[in-house]
Amino acid sequence: MNKLLSPLVGAALASVTIYAHADFIDDSHADVTLLNRYLNQDGQGVSGSTAKAKSYHDWGQGFQFDFKSGYTEGTIGLGLDLQAFYGLKLDSGGDLDDKTHQGRYPGSMFPLDDGKSVDQFGVLSPTFKARFLKDELRVGTLYQNNPMLANTDGRLYRQTNTGAQLVSKDLDNFTFTVGDITQTKIRNETGDTGMITAGGTKKSDRFLYGGADYSGIPGTTLSAWYSNLSDYYQQAFLGAKRHDALPVGAIDSDFRAYRSLGTGGNADGDSQYSAAGYYGNGLTKGRINQSTISLMESYSLSGHTVGLGVQKNSGNSDFPYLDSGLNSGAELQGPGSGADTPALTNMQLNKFQHAGERSWLAQYKYDFAQLGVDGLVFATTYVHGDQIRTPANPDANEWERDISLAYNVPTGELKGLGVRWQNAHASPDITGQTIQDENRFYVSYVIPIW
Numbered sequence: 001m002n003k004l005l006s007p008l009v010g011a012a013l014a015s016v017t018i019y020a021h022a023d024f025i026d027d028s029h030a031d032v033t034l035l036n037r038y039l040n041q042d043g044q045g046v047s048g049s050t051a052k053a054k055s056y057h058d059w060g061q062g063f064q065f066d067f068k069s070g071y072t073e074g075t076i077g078l079g080l081d082l083q084a085f086y087g088l089k090l091d092s093g094g095d096l097d098d099k100t101h102q103g104r105y106p107g108s109m110f111p112l113d114d115g116k117s118v119d120q121f122g123v124l125s126p127t128f129k130a131r132f133l134k135d136e137l138r139v140g141t142l143y144q145n146n147p148m149l150a151n152t153d154g155r156l157y158r159q160t161n162t163g164a165q166l167v168s169k170d171l172d173n174f175t176f177t178v179g180d181i182t183q184t185k186i187r188n189e190t191g192d193t194g195m196i197t198a199g200g201t202k203k204s205d206r207f208l209y210g211g212a213d214y215s216g217i218p219g220t221t222l223s224a225w226y227s228n229l230s231d232y233y234q235q236a237f238l239g240a241k242r243h244d245a246l247p248v249g250a251i252d253s254d255f256r257a258y259r260s261l262g263t264g265g266n267a268d269g270d271s272q273y274s275a276a277g278y279y280g281n282g283l284t285k286g287r288i289n290q291s292t293i294s295l296m297e298s299y300s301l302s303g304h305t306v307g308l309g310v311q312k313n314s315g316n317s318d319f320p321y322l323d324s325g326l327n328s329g330a331e332l333q334g335p336g337s338g339a340d341t342p343a344l345t346n347m348q349l350n351k352f353q354h355a356g357e358r359s360w361l362a363q364y365k366y367d368f369a370q371l372g373v374d375g376l377v378f379a380t381t382y383v384h385g386d387q388i389r390t391p392a393n394p395d396a397n398e399w400e401r402d403i404s405l406a407y408n409v410p411t412g413e414l415k416g417l418g419v420r421w422q423n424a425h426a427s428p429d430i431t432g433q434t435i436q437d438e439n440r441f442y443v444s445y446v447i448p449i450w
Contacts, residue, residue: 024079027070030449035062037156039109041438048392048431058109058117059091060156071131081127083141087156092117109155111189121190125160134169146177147237147256148209148227149322150340154348154440155187159324159339162192163207173216181207186324186339194325197232198318198353199276199285202265203325206230211237219243231264231273233288233320249301254309255294256344260320262288277317277355278389290315294344296361303370309361311344311352316389319343319353345383348402348424349438356389375408390430398428416446 037060043053065084071077093104096115110117125141142161145151151159163181182205183192194203211225223239235258242253265273266288274285296309313319321341345352345359352359361383368376381402388396406420422440 023070023077024072025070028068028450030065030067032447032449033062033064033066034445034447035064035156036060036443037062037109038441039155039438040440041108041436044435044437047428047433047435053434053436054105056105056108057091057093058155059089060109061088061090062086062156063088071129075132077131079129079131081129081138083123083125085123085125085157087121089117089119107188109188121157123157123185123190135166137164137166139164142179142181144179145342146209147211147223147225147239147342148235149181149207150342150346152187152340154340157187159187160185161207173214175213175215176211177213178210179208181209181322184322184324189324195229196323196325197229197275197288197320198323199274200232200266200272200325202231202270202272204230204232207322219245228263229320229322231270232262232266232275233260234263235260235320249299252296252298252300254296254298254344256292257294258290258292258319258343260288260290260292260317275317275320277315278391279316282391284391286316288317288320290317290319290355292319292343296344298363303367305363305365305367307361307363307365309344309359309363311357311359311361313353313355313357316355318355319351321353345385347381347383347400347426348422348440349426349436350398350400350428352383352385352398352400354385354388354390354396354430356387357385358387359383359385375410377404377406379404388430392431393429396428396430398426398430398433400424400426416448418442418444418446 039056039058041056043055046053063086067082069079069081071079087110089110092106092110094106096106096112106112106117111121127138127140130137140162142163142165143151144165151161161181162183162185163179165177165179168176184195185192194205195207196203207227207229209225209227211223214222220240220242223237225237226235228234238257240255244251266275269287275288276285278284279286291314292311294309294311296307298305298307319341321339323339340346341351341353343351343353345361361381363381365377365379384399386395386397388398390396402422402424404420404422406418408418409415420442424438427435
């Protein structure tokens with residue numbers, strides 16, 4: 001993919017340079033980001049099994065160049081965004097071809113070659129863009145997050161998608177978005193691949209999505225979205241977010257409702273397009289028929305934020321979401337792709353997406369700016385899920401606790417430096433699921449070029 005795109009990028013840069021107005025250059029900016037990321041994920045055991053739990057220990061250095069142009073002059077302005085990424089392995093371990101698996105598995109942060117983590121890798125990601133009035137079309141690499149999909153940034157390189165997206169703000173108080181994704185690139189791979197949802201083994205080559213967000217009510221955003229992963233599922237979403245300032249403190253509300261149904265091969269019962277869940281009689285794959293509804297209420301005062309939330313999955317299926325097909329079927333390698341979900345309970349380790357699952361969530365955050373330390377934020381979250389339907393237990397449960405402490409230098413010579421520590425423990429009482437502890441230590445430094 002990158003070999004194919006490289007000459008296209010060069011030609012596009014040349015053509016844009018010839019016809020560009022000064023705004024293309026004057027409104028552009030570029031920077032280099034240095035990323036040093038360490039991950040230590042220790043498997044403590046496998047629930048309901050004597051099997052040895054997998055562990056991943058990875059450490060890498062990344063160098064990321066980002067160029068964002070302005071637009072050429074004219075009724076339709078043209079532009080180009082370009083990202084070049086180079087990753088260097090500092091430490092990793094394990095060999096998938098070693099069936100004894102000596103406690104460390106490869107493939108969480110780096111691409112694999114003959115069952116081992118590669119020493120280095122690179123990715124070139126161009127995005128062509130066009131602007132007309134208040135509309136923007138982007139074609140190429142997409143980094144978007146919205147109610148229908150989420151791209152993880154939990155490793156050295158982030159997940160991206162390839163396709164086209166149009167965002168329109170021509171109508172006051174409305175933002176309309178439509179998109180067409182043909183491939184995805186997961187966090188530990190350099191090439192694009194097709195898409196699946198959990199349980200599927202055959203790749204899909206099209207994910208369509210679209211939605212409208214309305215902000216005409218003060219402090220409120222109302223959303224309606226729809227997506228379709230060809231041959232897997234169609235999904236509708238209704239959401240509402242509201243901020244209310246009180247005489248003392250403020251309240252934020254976040255309501256989300258999803259309805260998912262199988263389509264194409266999944267709806268026809270094709271086993272290659274089956275989705276994970278529990279469908280009775282010991283069956284853990286089948287046709288998608290599922291609903292998820294959630295509500296989060298948060299109260300903030302003097303830097304403190306306390307939140308309580310609840311989420312309920314109904315139906316036979318797990319919550320379906322866009323994932324990479326690289327780790328499916330005969331091409332299974334390494335750990336799962338780790339794609340995030342847009343649901344409320346997407347946590348550091350687990351997603352609480354199981355069939356029938358009811359989740360309770362408690363969260364606390366503190367912004368140390370109240371004590372004069374701008375840029376320092378502490379957060380902790382606890383989620384408990386129950387009523388999980390599995391073949392071994394019709395009322396299985398799980399819980400996870402996450403902690404994070406992040407500091408971003410806001411001003412001065414070191415502005416652009418960020419340090420983040422994350423710790424998580426997940427304890428699922430679900431046969432075959434891993435009980436695990438994880439620590440992440442991430443350092444980044446953004447250097448503006450112009």
